[in-house]
Amino acid sequence: MCLRDYRGKWVILYFYPRDDTPGCTLEALSFNNALEEFAGMGAQVLGVSADTPESHQRFADRHNLSILLLSDTEHRVLEAYHSWKPKKIFGKEVLGTQRDTFLIDPKGVVVEVWRRVSPRSHVNEVRAAVSARVSSA
Numbered sequence: 441m442c443l444r445d446y447r448g449k450w451v452i453l454y455f456y457p458r459d460d461t462p463g464c465t466l467e468a469l470s471f472n473n474a475l476e477e478f479a480g481m482g483a484q485v486l487g488v489s490a491d492t493p494e495s496h497q498r499f500a501d502r503h504n505l506s507i508l509l510l511s512d513t514e515h516r517v518l519e520a521y522h523s524w525k526p527k528k529i530f531g532k533e534v535l536g537t538q539r540d541t542f543l544i545d546p547k548g549v550v551v552e553v554w555r556r557v558s559p560r561s562h563v564n565e566v567r568a569a570v571s572a573r574v575s576s577a
Contacts (some may be wrong), residue, residue: 467559494521
C-alpha cells in the first residue's frame, strides 16, 4: 500500500502510539465513527502505529473498527513524518510514536499538520479542516 494509491482523494494519515491503550482506542473510535462523513467528503482515514498487523487485527476486531490500520514495525514511515520521537516513560527516555495527524490533498501534498494531538477532540479539528478545504476546492 502506497499513498500514491490514494491520489485523487484526501487522506487523513494519523499516527498513534499503541493498539488498545485508552487514548489510542478513543482516537480510533472517534475516527471510525466519522468514517462515513469523511468518505462523503472524498477523504480516506489511515491509522499507523509500530504495532504488528496481528495486533491491529485484534484491536480492530475488539472495537469493531473499519479504519484501515497500517503497521510500521520498522518505523520507516514514522521517521519520514518525524513522528518517531524520544519520550519519557517512568523517567526513562525511549523512542516511541508521537500522536500526530497529517492531511494530504488529492495531489499528494501535505496541507495540514497536527502535532501531539489530544485524542478527545482531535477528530473535530480534522473534520473542520477537511470540510473547509473540500468546500473551497
